[in-house]
Amino acid sequence: MIAIVKRVLLTFLLLLLSSLAVFAAIRLSGGDVTAARLPASATAEDRELFREQIGLNKPILTQYVDYLAKVAKGDLGNSLTNNAKISSLATEKIKNSLILGTAAIVLVFGIGIPLGMMAAFRRNSWLDTSISSASVAGMAIPNFWLALLVVWLFSSSLGWFPSAGQGGFKYLVLPSIVLAAEGIALTVRMTRSAMLENLSQDFVRTLRASGLSEGRIYFKHILRNSLLPIISLAGLRVGQIVGYALVVETIFGWPGVGQILVNGVLRRDYPIVQFFSLLLVVVVTLGNLAANVGYTLANPRLRK
Amino acid sequence: MNVFERALRNKQLVAGMVLGTLVLLLGIIGPIVFGDYAKQDLLMGHKPVGTPGFLFGTDALGRDLAARATFGIRISLVVAVSVTAIAVIMGTLIGLIAGYLKGTVDTVISWVVDFVWGFPLILVAVLAAASIGSGLLPVILAVGMVNTVAIARVVRGEVLGISEREFVVAARAGGYSTPRIVVRHIVPNVIPVALVLSSYYVAVAIIAEASLSFVGLGAQPPLPSLGQMVSDGRNFLRLNHWEATIPGAIIFVMVLSVSLIGDGLRDLLDPRLRTAVERAVSK
Numbered sequence: 001m002i003a004i005v006k007r008v009l010l011t012f013l014l015l016l017l018s019s020l021a022v023f024a025a026i027r028l029s030g031g032d033v034t035a036a037r038l039p040a041s042a043t044a045e046d047r048e049l050f051r052e053q054i055g056l057n058k059p060i061l062t063q064y065v066d067y068l069a070k071v072a073k074g075d076l077g078n079s080l081t082n083n084a085k086i087s088s089l090a091t092e093k094i095k096n097s098l099i100l101g102t103a104a105i106v107l108v109f110g111i112g113i114p115l116g117m118m119a120a121f122r123r124n125s126w127l128d129t130s131i132s133s134a135s136v137a138g139m140a141i142p143n144f145w146l147a148l149l150v151v152w153l154f155s156s157s158l159g160w161f162p163s164a165g166q167g168g169f170k171y172l173v174l175p176s177i178v179l180a181a182e183g184i185a186l187t188v189r190m191t192r193s194a195m196l197e198n199l200s201q202d203f204v205r206t207l208r209a210s211g212l213s214e215g216r217i218y219f220k221h222i223l224r225n226s227l228l229p230i231i232s233l234a235g236l237r238v239g240q241i242v243g244y245a246l247v248v249e250t251i252f253g254w255p256g257v258g259q260i261l262v263n264g265v266l267r268r269d270y271p272i273v274q275f276f277s278l279l280l281v282v283v284v285t286l287g288n289l290a291a292n293v294g295y296t297l298a299n300p301r302l303r304k
Numbered sequence: 305m306n307v308f309e310r311a312l313r314n315k316q317l318v319a320g321m322v323l324g325t326l327v328l329l330l331g332i333i334g335p336i337v338f339g340d341y342a343k344q345d346l347l348m349g350h351k352p353v354g355t356p357g358f359l360f361g362t363d364a365l366g367r368d369l370a371a372r373a374t375f376g377i378r379i380s381l382v383v384a385v386s387v388t389a390i391a392v393i394m395g396t397l398i399g400l401i402a403g404y405l406k407g408t409v410d411t412v413i414s415w416v417v418d419f420v421w422g423f424p425l426i427l428v429a430v431l432a433a434a435s436i437g438s439g440l441l442p443v444i445l446a447v448g449m450v451n452t453v454a455i456a457r458v459v460r461g462e463v464l465g466i467s468e469r470e471f472v473v474a475a476r477a478g479g480y481s482t483p484r485i486v487v488r489h490i491v492p493n494v495i496p497v498a499l500v501l502s503s504y505y506v507a508v509a510i511i512a513e514a515s516l517s518f519v520g521l522g523a524q525p526p527l528p529s530l531g532q533m534v535s536d537g538r539n540f541l542r543l544n545h546w547e548a549t550i551p552g553a554i555i556f557v558m559v560l561s562v563s564l565i566g567d568g569l570r571d572l573l574d575p576r577l578r579t580a581v582e583r584a585v586s587k
Contacts, residue, residue, distance in 0.1 A: 010415060011419075014415060014416075014419045018419065022431055025431065025432075025435035025436075026434055028435045028436060136563065136564070136567075137560065139507075139559075140507070140556055140559040140560035141559075142511050142514050142515065142518075142531075142552065142555050142556065143515075144514070144518045144519075144531070144534060144535075145534055145548075145556065148534065148538050148541070148548055148552065149549075149552075152541050152545070156541065156542065236422070239422055239423065240424055242424060242427060243423075243424025243425065243426040243427045244424070244426065246426055246427065246430055246519070247426065247515045247518065247519055250519050251518075262430065262519050262521070264434075265433055265434045265438075265521060266438075266519075266520055266521065270434075273434045277430075277431055277434060280427060281423075281431075284422060284423055284424065284427065285419075287422070288419075288422030291422075
């Protein structure tokens with residue numbers, strides 16, 4: 001328990017430090033800020049004055065504290081490119097990303113675990129070989145290329161699903177499958193190998209000797225032992241999905257956090273980049289913390 | 305059976321090696337054979353595979369896709385392999401220091417390493433691009449940083465386990481110096497793990513480079529990155545799908561080959577893992 005409390009406190013300390021680092025890093029490109037707002041004819045003095053006026057010349061730490069104070073009051077600043085209030089953009093973007101991310105997580109475990117179980121249950125059969133090969137391929141296929149292939153097939157050729165944008169359920173299908181693809185492949189592999197590893201444990205021999213049916217051993221005893229570590233690590237999948245969402249949202253024109261962040265970087269819109277990158281840093285850190293705590297709780301041996 | 309025979313019987317390793325060699329050869333020879341990747345001819349745009357003079361056809365600007373794709377392989381491999389190689393060396397060093405010295409040094413290193421390790425490579429690369437601008441440099445920095453901590457994390461764990469084993473205790477009791485113990489007794493036991501992991505991390509690095517270039521934050525034109533070629537080609541799928549499918553397929557084969565090599569090496573080099581798996585499979 002003490003280990004967990006320590007871990008939580010430490011994570012928050014590191015989070016504070018890393019967000020400061022990200023904050024400072026984004027200011028390295030500060031020279032471009034003036035280009036987004038001032039005409040090309042502006043003199044060097046004008047640019048310097050502008051930086052002074054918007055507070056970019058203060059020490060980083062002061063700027064960071066000022067920024068956190070503003071964020072605490074709900075003032076997230078405005079976009080440089082279109083002056084939109086970030087606070088009003090944020091709710092919409094976060095909601096959209098949550099929808100897509102949740103759908104992907106559901107697919108990762110909802111498809112990955114049953115397939116991994118099937119492969120382990122029928123190990124070395126044609127079913128196992130095809131599931132395992134598909135999972136190797138699934139981990140190797142770059143998701144932007146997969147996106148392009150599914151759009152080509154299901155959208156341009158068959159016309160079943162829209163290729164981009166956001167609307168009803170139909171718009172969610174292709175992006176969530178692409179976003180989940182690697183996680184599914186990974187979960188299949190993890191489930192399969194965890195189940196096979198548990199199969200070789202002594203308790204399985206004892207269960208067999210005591211006359212339990214194979215199916216009961218699998219679905220009750222082995223499954224429970226195998227799934228705990230996999231599900232307790234769900235937080236790590238969150239981090240992975242955040243990373244891939246940057247690409248997948250951009251491809252499918254899904255108006256979420258990933259898309260606005262990538263566009264912000266491309267357009268050098270630093271208030272946007274600042275807020276949404278800090279947001280993702282927080283989300284990923286919390287996901288990792290959840291994975292760490294979950295894993296400790298699920299493994300009695302690690303609970304000191 | 306010696307290692308070489310075992311390697312030859314390892315289907316994944318052989319398949320990975322064959323595919324990897326093919327891609328490597330394409331990357332080395334291609335740019336020499338196919339010539340200038342930037343030469344354009346707007347009237348020769350969107351030619352399909354097999355057009356005379358253009359093995360893979362041409363892109364929207366009439367540039368030779370074969371020349372561009374093979375040069376793209378070079379960029380991809382240089383970024384992923386060389387940076388991961390440096391990361392393996394640095395990560396192993398950091399892991400050795402943390403795992404063998406233990407104490408405060410280990411605690412602090414582990415905090416940082418665990419923290420950074422949790423971040424997805426693509427996010428780190430996007431943040432790096434936000435900081436120093438688009439290009440290959442942010443990708444290189446991100447790959448270097450994330451892969452270094454990933455290796456350091458595992459090496460540290462291995463070292464912790466190994467340094468408690470009898471042969472290390474015996475060497476210590478025998479009065480050997482710390483550097484000698486580390487170099488002669490610990491490093492050889494850590495290298496297989498680092499090697500197996502590095503092939504997986506090369507795969508992740510290839511995907512990260514391609515993804516960043518795909519969204520426009522990686523390699524900048526006229527450099528022909530495979531990810532960027534897919535991005536350019538996706539607007540012309542109906543006209544000439546090869547512009548997007550060929551570079552995508554090349555990335556897929558590259559990543560597939562390094563992951564197969566990783567799987568193969570794991571079975572070959574890590575006897576603990578192999579026996580565990582074999583025991584399970586043979587029931």
